Amino acid sequence: MMAIDQLLTLQEHSLNETAIPPPMPRNARLRPEERERLIVRGAVSYFSDVGFDGDLRELAKRLGITHSLLFRYFSTKDALIERVYQEVFVSRWNPYWEMIIEDRSVPFRTRLVAFYKDYAKTILDREWIRIFMYAGLKGSNINQRFLKMLRERILVPLCREMRHDMKLPTPQQVPISDFEVELFVGNNSRIVYMAIRKWIYGMDLSIERADDILETTLDMFLTGVRPVLKAHVEASAASMQRSRTQKPV
Structure with a gap:
């Protein structure tokens, strides 16, 4: 078995490899998967500030996108909350x-x-x-x-x-x-x-x-x-x- 310090070094390297890239400029053309990732990261920050009663229109405004664009990626609030769960609790x-x-x-x-x-x-x-x-x-x-x-x-x-x-x-x-x-x-x-x-x-x-x-x-x-x-x-x-x-x- 590996020593504990070796295991922790490996896990830190693994986490760094999967780190979310910094947000791209608003006027950049984003690939759908990049846009979705930025929406999820923004939702994590938003819900941690205001709770799950937060309005999705306000979230879209904070993200600098239209509500219809947000709806295109997440058709329901529950779907977005599920992704937040995956991001915060499962991926970490x-x-x-x-x-x-x-x-x-x-x-x-x-x-x-x-x-x-x-x-x-x-x-x-x-x-x-x-x-x-x-x-x-x-x-x-x-x-x-x-x-x-x-x-x-x-x-x-x-x-x-x-x-x-x-x-x-x-x-x-x-x-x-x-x-x-x-x-x-x-x-x-x-x-x-x-x-x-x-x-x-x-x-x-x-x-x-x-x-x-x-x-x-x-x-x-x-x-x-x-x-x-x-x-x-x-x-x-x-x-x-x-x-x-x-x-x-």
Whole structure:
């Protein structure tokens, strides 16, 4: 397996290769795919400013195009919001996070800190957090879709790797419970609240300071969670054993 720093270097190179080019002059003749990309980027900025109640005519005005041209690319607001979801939450998802979490050649604490520090760089972004909050207030399914992906691809694997580190029963022996997942959700919530303080409350919070806070938070988490997790998994295993022995033959 690659070292964590090698993985992060590769992911940064990959992200740079797919970076969106700077906007072209308004009087330039754009290819349809370039125009669509600029519309999506403008929509991300617009919705992060005003929320999903923002009017598409106002968006078109901000983009310097006609409403009919915007309609040609996105015939409904829902279609545009879907593209915003893909742009903000799917395209910014880093597949190297999952590789870092599962690399058992690296101590679990090192993996945990490396993942969360890099994950925080995505969450501590003005567009990301404001669109996430506006989506929740609007009742959009953006939040549910992202949180489902987060649970399946990050939180459950973290639970599994924590069990392996503590030499507890595997998920095949004792299924991972919602309670276990919630223990890790607290770490994600810490990052989200830092982003809220920075980009919604307007408080000063640098990435460097956030890294220090996050590492300390994770050390506190690891100290407190181990006895709780051990007791919970052992109780679940005992409960499963009693159920098996009490079944009639």
